[in-house]
Amino acid sequence: MYSTRRTKRRGASALAATATALALALAGCGADSDTAPPDGDPSADRSLTIAVQSGPNSLDPAQLIDGQQTFVWSGVLDTLLARDPETGELIPNAAERWEYNEDGTLLTLTLRDGMTFSDGTPVDADAVVASMERTRETPGPVQSKYSQVTDVTAVDPSTVEVHFDSFDPTFLSNIALGAGAIGHPDTLDDERTATDPVGSGPFELDVANTVPDNTYVLKKREDYWNADAIPVSTFTVRVMPDPTAQLNALQAGEIDAGTVQQRMLGQLDESAFTLSQIEANVVFVLEILDRAGETWPALGDVRVRQALNYAIDREAFVEGLLGGLGSPTVQIFNPQGEVYDPALEELYEYDPERGRELVEEAGYVGESFEIPSTFLSTAFEPTISQAFSDVGLNLEWVSVPPQQVQSAHMSGDYGLSFQVAGFNSDPSDAFSHFVPGGFSNPQNHSDPTLDELFGVINTTVDYEDAIPTYREVNAYAVEQAFEVPIAFGGTTWAARDGITYSTVGGLPPTIRAFGFE
Template sequence: MKLVSLLSVTALSAAALAACGGTAQESGASKDTLTLATPTPLATFDPTQMDCGSGRLYCQAAYDTLLHPGADGSPEPGMATSFAYDDTRTQLTLELREGITFSDGATFDAAAAKTVMDWFRKTDGPRTAMADSIASVTAPSANQLVIKLKEQDPALLVNLTDNLGIMTSPAALKPDELKKAPVTSGPYVYNAGKSQTGSTVFDRNDAYWDKKAFPFDHVKLVQLADPNTLLNALKVGQIDAAGVLSQQLKAVKEAGFTIRESAGAWYGLILADRAGDVLPALGDLRVRQAINLAVDRKLFTEELLPGGSTLSTQIFAPGGAAYDDELNKQYERDVAKAKDLMDAAGYSGGFKAEMPDLSQFVGSPALNTAITQQLGAIGIDVVWKKVPVLELLTSMQDGKFPMFFMSLGTKAPWQDIQLSVLPKATFNPYGSEDPALDRLLSAAKKEAPGAAQDADFRAINTWLVQNAWFAPMFASSANWASVDGVTVEPQVQGIDLVRFQRSEK
């Protein structure tokens, strides 16, 4: 899930956190193992299937990518030492780093990169839409890779820092084997013997070309979704750093931890069945608008998550190129108006909507209750369905649920569009599209980065809000707490593994 954020949003009071007891412990800097908490379970090492959003730490420990994400969000050299577009921005040439070998001994070169990228393009997976714009990949020489596009792709460079840019040995492209253990190109090698469910261990890859950027000899990723458990683990020194909730910050700081903030995620409903194929009511714009009007965003931002979130009707990052403050006025809560829209659409008696219960990972029981009550006020009977944890993502991505609550990490506008808006987007399970939206998307793709493209992104955002493809509720930042001896370096969007460094005691 990139971008996909699975941080629990359980509302906890500062008093409850303080009751956990203890203060910040020095841990990671005094030993060779960096232990990080992640709310995301490890399901696979297959690059076409991995969630390098919320699960980015697994991806970045095991794999290297053609480009690296810079602290400011811009792509930087990685396994490619340089990269440049032609004048039409439909051909990208990358010069590849020499002397890299995979953990099976195979050599990394342009032929290997082409093989891996062609495999990625042909494989069906939740991340392979990143390659939809690619017409061909060629290797003119041993260290040069050329990517030709069908049309301009504003997210290509960023995607080459993500799943699309992951490199593994061409001999390892066997899904049944690859999902269990990676053939590494990254800074660490997976240690299957020391790993178990909920705890994934990696050892330093001595052959990695930039190992000085990673000061720890071992990395352990521990799955912890419950905020109480996570805070206790921090305080007793069982983990060295973890993502914490915004409303926890006061208590966490008082306990002596250092906090690093970065861009986070939006939280709300994805009204996926916009044609009404499975749930006919959602095919009516008036019903989707009624849902937006019924949502009490101020309840979430002022009571359930005080100080930890901002009201939003948008799927794009606050302050970003696509964001428009005025759109947050579009759906000020109005239950009477929402009921009128339901009546006009022929649903005065309401309807039943089944949604997956993600409260263990995204949201909370209290948030579920609030959604049930708010939609219930306009006749929508929400039924929360329990789904096995490893089936949650696929159940939403495969269209099992016409609407569902979700949290998705916000990145650059076109990445957000690729994740949720394009017909083949991971979180557009019914393949929704519209001619008017298509024209806006086409215009944004053709523009070079800058003010004109930003205006196109805002036009797309406006269309999505007015047509109620989603019912966002709030946006929240991502906050990492770390113990003495470990520092989390600044990064605009998300936190990458390379940002965890030793610090002075």
């Protein structure tokens, strides 16, 4: 779901670009950085610099974090599968074929021939097994993605078998992300792996010109198996968390493109840039954590949860707080996916009077709740507090430092949490929001209807066959108001000199999404 509009620069057409959810900025090294030589490799003399809000926490395959950090680590480490930036579908990458057995407890991956690490060592089944087994056994952000894996074995140099205790509907999409990253088997446990791994990806890290948490310089590997798909010879990732600094750099010609906040768009000379929008790559959501009402009984009452959904003026939220860049929603699923249902948007039209009636009927008028106040919520807190007040409830924001945002959400100390959730795949999002232990359900709420629906999903190996059940999960979750989705949020890009960025909202950002005039 994206839109573009074309502008002109020096009389030439600029190509439309789409945008990611994350703050980025593109830059060439000089005015002609995006101009290909007349003959030979079009990427040979082309450089590209992007800006992200934060640098990678680690380049160790067992410690990778998805999202904007993917730009760096996916340059150095290949993944087994990938996602098509135009459609979002899973596509071959290091694994050119994959197949499950009938009950989904055995996944066979067939690796492509001719892959090597940057030191020339073959990327073979033993290397993949070493990476996957180490990630499965190593505490970190990726380990949980292997929770149902019991064993990984190499059948022959090009065939890997992954064994499960039961079918995991999220596994394929996970190995297109950090869970599928391939590290060098002989150096995985070396100290250098966290900062300068021997990689399987399209670039090598230029350590001499890299400053951790500031600038990451990647040099293209000409021996990479898919080198023709890499449009630049040098890829630089700069850490620039300040959106004003990015805008200033864009206007000064120091970078070629970047994300621009809606309120800043008026400062741009639109004759010099192509402005592009991606309308939905995150969802702003008030998470109801204590859905069983164990500590806050009111939240266990569906009438109170529904009241909160009636209390939010989603249209005003989008226009007033998101600058019009986004759309109201009562769902957490990506509107570009297979599970999202436009008909559900008719529920919970703004009606605080109806919300107050439900709270009164449930007997919880005057009930008060504590909620973490974080860098994610600060700008939205007055609006959310007023919505609670409008239906007869009270909200107290408790300040939480940035380093404790996730732990506060998971702690069980709060019944509610405000989040800006990025999209993954529909299966992953379903499990994250509604299965016990998922990020949005850390207090392990269970429900007989959801249990039955996920029972069907967990025994349906073909995703296409499972889509109707995922839609039932979505409809039931909206009806029961297990969460208070508010709006889909988007991003605007400004790009110059024919650089384009094209992707589906919510997909992992990688170098392959960029194009050049």
